[in-house]
Structure formats: C-alpha cells, structure tokens
C-alpha cells in the first residue's frame with residue numbers, strides 16, 4: 001500500500017477551504033491523514049478545550065471516511081515514524097507561528113530530514129500569515145490601526161476549492177510498524193455547556209450569524225445581555241473554518257457593522273503577528289517597564305484571587321462574567337475586559353495569574369489573543385489601553401447591561417433584584433441579598449492605589 005504523503009492536521013480541523021490537500025495532491029494521489037495527541041499541548045489545555053477538540057476530531061474523522069490516524073506522543077518522535085511506516089516522502093502542514101508550534105515544527109523538520117523526508121508548510125490559520133504585514137521599511141507594526149490598514153490591503157487568495165484535490169485517503173489500519181493508533185478520547189466530565197464541535201457546526205453558526213446578526217454587530221457587540229457576537233472564536237481556534245472563508249462571505253455585506261466585524265478578525269491577526277515577533281510576550285510584559293509594577297502577594301492576594309475565580313467579589317458584573325466562564329467555558333469580550341481590569345487594577349494581581357486561569361477554562365483559549373488581550377487591559381501590551389484608564393465595575397455594568405439581565409442570568413443570588421439596581425446591591429434598602437458577598441474591595445481606594453503603583457512604571461521608563 002503506502003502513501004505519497006502524510007497530511008498532518010493541527011489547528012485546521014476541516015476539509016473545506018483546505019490548501020494543504022491541494023499541496024498533498026501535488027505529492028501524489030495517496031495520502032495518510034494524521035493527528036497527534038501531543039501531551040505538551042493537551043495537558044495545559046483544560047477539559048473544555050480538550051473535549052471540544054475530541055469532538056472536532058470525531059467530525060473530521062467522519063468527513064475523511066473514518067481514515068484519520070490518531071497517535072499519541074511527541075511529534076518529533078511519532079511524525080517521522082508514521083511517515084517512514086507508510087513510505088511517505090513528504091509531510092504536509094499548515095504553518096504554525098506560535099512559540100511552541102514553531103519549535104515543534106523545526107524539531108519535526110530536522111527529524112524528517114534525517115531520512116530525506118520533507119515538511120512542507122502551506123498556508124496558516126490566518127488570512128495573512130504572521131510576519132507578512134510590515135511597515136514600508138520592513139519593521140513590524142506596534143499599533144493596531146496602521147496594521148489593520150496594511151493588512152486590509154494585502155492581496156488575499158479566496159477560499160481554496162478543495163473538491164478539486166484528488167487525494168485518496170489510505171486506510172491507516174492497513175499499515176503496520178508505525179506508532180500505535182489510539183482511539184479519539186472520550187469527552188471529559190464538565191460543568192460547562194460547550195458549543196457543537198466540528199466543521200459543519202462552524203458553518204451553521206457562521207451562516208446563522210450572517211443572516212441574523214452581522215448587520216447589528218456594531219451596535220450589539222458590547223452588550224453581554226444580548227446574543228450580539230458571532231461565537232466563532234472556538235471554531236477559529238481549531239480551524240473548523242478559515243478566516244479566509246469568513247472574509248470572503250463578509251465581502252457581500254457592505255454595512256458598517258460588517259466592517260467592524262472585519263476589524264475584529266484583524267485584531268486576531270494582529271496579536272498572532274505580535275506574538276510571532278515577540279514570543280517572550282506570552283509570559284512577560286511586552287513593555288518591560290511594567291516589570292516595575294508592584295503586585296500584591298501573600299495570603300491576602302491568594303484570597304482575593306480565589307474570590308475572583310469563583311465569582312464572589314461582591315461586584316455583580318465581575319461575578320457574572322466569572323460565572324459565565326464556568327458555565328459556558330466562554331466569556332463575552334466586554335466581560336473579559338472588565339474582569340481583567342478588576343484583577344489587575346482593583347486587586348493588584350499580576351495579569352498572568354488571570355491569563356493562566358482563562359487558558360485553563362476557556363474553550364476558545366488562544367495564546368496570542370489571550371495573553372495580548374490581558375496585556376492590552378493591563379496596559380503592558382502593544383497598543384494597550386492606557387494603564388490609568390481604570391474600569392469602574394458599576395458604571396461598566398450600568399452601561400453595557402443596562403437592565404441587569406446579564407447579571408441576573410448568571411448570579412442567581414441577585415435574581416430578585418429588579419433592573420439596574422442589581423449593579424449596586426449594597427445600596428438596596430434591605431442590604432445585600434442573602435448568600436451574596438459584600439464588595440471585597442473599595443473601588444475608589446483601589447483605583448488610587450493602582451495609580452500610585454503605576455508611578456513606579458513611569459519612573460522605570
């Protein structure tokens with residue numbers, strides 16, 4: 001039997017608009033479809049992301065006629081062994097630009113080269129690959145708006161017509177002597193309700209958004225109390241749909257709202273670009289002057305962090321956001337900003353504590369968007385919100401959840417508090433309802449404290 005090439009899926013779990021199939025067809029008609037369960041990525045992922053991934057793998061396996069080979073191990077070890085077992089000279093992938101993915105692919109490439117085999121990269125999870133959008137002098141952009149302008153002008157291919165790819169998937173059970181095939185793992189026990197996994201679900205969600213909500217997106221996207229956003233992040237994370245397909249479909253929508261949506265997709269690409277150029281920014285302040293910002297520590301810091309994680313800060317909008325994260329493994333973007341600001345500027349805790357918690361729980365957890373979303377809020381990132389802009393959790397709640405519906409949905413202790421009064425339960429005539437905490441900090445005082453701490457950053461510049 002044997003195969004001409006191996007198609008190694010990673011963050012591209014789809015069969016439509018899939019340029020690596022076209023590249024594989026150029027290597028010859030017979031290909032082996034492979035996914036590697038890599039403990040280095042799976043272990044830190046958290047049960048929601050793993051469970052969603054397993055669902056996507058089952059959907060992909062179905063779409064490939066049950067011919068997806070799943071193995072477990074270090075890709076630098078197992079990918080060359082799979083290629084050798086089927087006699088494939090080439091392994092096709094979409095390029096990965098993340099810090100771990102870049103290192104992993106280099107190791108795989110070197111291991112394949114020992115036997116004269118090749119790793120071929122075609123496309124990436126982005127409309128424009130990280131590193132390609134530059135200023136005229138070739139320097140990277142540090143500010144989003146000029147990045148977006150140049151990104152929008154890049155010539156982009158339309159969706160790839162994969163039906164033209166004449167790849168024949170070989171049956172992995174016919175092949176011997178490679179790494180042992182494993183079953184796609186079962187779903188893990190979870191409290192959160194996840195979206196449907198897979199490519200078909202991605203297209204259903206996208207079509208529903210395009211027909212119902214895209215033209216209201218500009219108005220509704222900041223309102224957590226209405227279903228105003230697309231909920232596409234999780235599908236983009238795993239490549240169940242490519243942003244190229246989405247941009248193509250969006251080009252039929254001329255509204256200002258559709259333009260706003262394009263801009264949000266550009267943020268995703270901007271952060272991938274920033275992380276590609278500064279891989280250290282996944283773990284460290286992008287702006288190293290922020291290393292001088294003093295953070296809280298010790299027992300009190302641990303208690304505050306626990307209250308934040310559990311949604312028991314006594315600030316209803318913050319608690320509703322943190323409880324949405326547990327209930328849905330997802331949080332509305334406005335809430336991500338509010339709870340992140342609260343952690344950093346009201347509790348004075350390091351942004352990476354919050355970022356790590358998000359990465360453990362979020363079903364759409366994405367290193368570039370998450371670490372830089374956090375750094376944007378913390379003020380330490382590229383093109384960030386200025387540190388001195390400190391969200392007031394009460395006015396944020398009143399503005400973006402004006403009738404209090406979002407809070408009541410996620411904080412049952414406040415279910416009987418009517419209207420916008422829900423944002424300040426400590427002002428209710430009978431006091432804070434039973435079972436709901438008093439505010440754990442005084443926002444005014446912590447705001448002043450945050451600004452005082454920020455002086456240390458200014459001094460470090």
Ligand code: FAD
Nearest residue numbers: 229230231232233264265268333336365366369370373374
């Ligand atoms: P929509 O509003 O429908 O946006 C459409 C798409 O645009 C999103 O799916 C996403 O791909 C992209 N997008 C929108 N806003 C942003 C943004 N600010 N930055 C980057 N891309 C964006 N997004 C993730 O995908 N994974 C994360 O781990 C993540 N962590 C975040 C952490 C913080 C602290 C903050 C402030 C933002 C984070 N975001 C993250 C960005 C944003 O909150 C989510 O992409 C969005 O809420 C997903 O919901 P949606 O698909 O309905 O978004």
